[in-house]
Amino acid sequence: MTVMQKQTRRKFLSITALVGTGLSLFSSAIAEQTARKQLVHHVFFWLKNPNSKEDLSKLIQGLKTLKKIESVRRIHIGVPASTELRDVVEAGYSASELLFFDDLQGQKKYQDHPIHLKFVQDCSHLWSKVIVYDSMDV
Amino acid sequence: MTVMQKQTRRKFLSITALVGTGLSLFSSAIAEQTARKQLVHHVFFWLKNPNSKEDLSKLIQGLKTLKKIESVRRIHIGVPASTELRDVVEAGYSASELLFFDDLQGQKKYQDHPIHLKFVQDCSHLWSKVIVYDSMDV
Numbered sequence: 001m002t003v004m005q006k007q008t009r010r011k012f013l014s015i016t017a018l019v020g021t022g023l024s025l026f027s028s029a030i031a032e033q034t035a036r037k038q039l040v041h042h043v044f045f046w047l048k049n050p051n052s053k054e055d056l057s058k059l060i061q062g063l064k065t066l067k068k069i070e071s072v073r074r075i076h077i078g079v080p081a082s083t084e085l086r087d088v089v090e091a092g093y094s095a096s097e098l099l100f101f102d103d104l105q106g107q108k109k110y111q112d113h114p115i116h117l118k119f120v121q122d123c124s125h126l127w128s129k130v131i132v133y134d135s136m137d138v
Numbered sequence: 139m140t141v142m143q144k145q146t147r148r149k150f151l152s153i154t155a156l157v158g159t160g161l162s163l164f165s166s167a168i169a170e171q172t173a174r175k176q177l178v179h180h181v182f183f184w185l186k187n188p189n190s191k192e193d194l195s196k197l198i199q200g201l202k203t204l205k206k207i208e209s210v211r212r213i214h215i216g217v218p219a220s221t222e223l224r225d226v227v228e229a230g231y232s233a234s235e236l237l238f239f240d241d242l243q244g245q246k247k248y249q250d251h252p253i254h255l256k257f258v259q260d261c262s263h264l265w266s267k268v269i270v271y272d273s274m275d276v
Contacts, residue, residue, distance in 0.1 A: 044271060078274055107219070
């Protein structure tokens with residue numbers, strides 16, 4: 001084998017190893033996403049002025065600050081979707097926050113975090129009602 | 139360049155392209171997860187017999203069948219978490235299903251899907267109350 005052949009062979013082997021590691025990391029990320037049990041924290045807000053776009057915007061801006069809290073693993077901020085209004089569907093709320101935590105401690109850290117406390121201080125005058133659902137994956 | 143050198147070089151180039159494509163797919167999957175707006179469908183079930191472990195188990199088994207529906211992008215099946223019982227927290231339900239869809243069409247496909255209809259047929263006698271929240275990411 002020439003020097004060049006050996007070099008090319010080494011490159012080939014390194015890249016094969018890199019592909020293997022990459023695929024392995026990718027598949028563990030997928031497996032983790034589907035297998036790890038998480039704590040789901042879903043909060044629904046009813047605005048005092050449900051027709052005020054300005055108040056809704058303020059609330060959503062406030063909710064967006066929550067993603068900076070370290071223990072928040074994933075966040076979705078939403079408004080009622082225009083799905084069919086069956087009698088079991090609650091669509092009267094103004095906005096929602098859906099957060100994922102690794103465990104009870106993660107949720108507690110979030111509750112006590114200065115960013116969360118500032119959000120409540122800045123925005124709680126906007127809402128008339130809040131409902132919280134905390135679920136642990138089975 | 140010898141024939142063997144040419145073959146090795148071709149392998150090297152193919153693998154480099156493969157790594158590039160792999161990395162690109164991986165980074166778009168991550169970006170999509172954080173950026174794509176989704177429809178969040180969260181359903182809470184109150185059992186007729188809230189103390190029956192057997193009924194809870196039947197309901198959870200039924201809920202687990204829903205992940206086979208093609209338009210369901212992510213599923214979390216939960217029970218109330220043991221977070222602090224503040225007056226805004228609703229913890230009286232028995233089980234919850236949290237589903238993610240790409241859009242309204244995905245949710246509609248799920249509603250009409252035979253697996254979902256079979257779940258309702260098999261399990262609806264177990265519950266006394268259901269609340270559904272459909273939220274669209276802002």
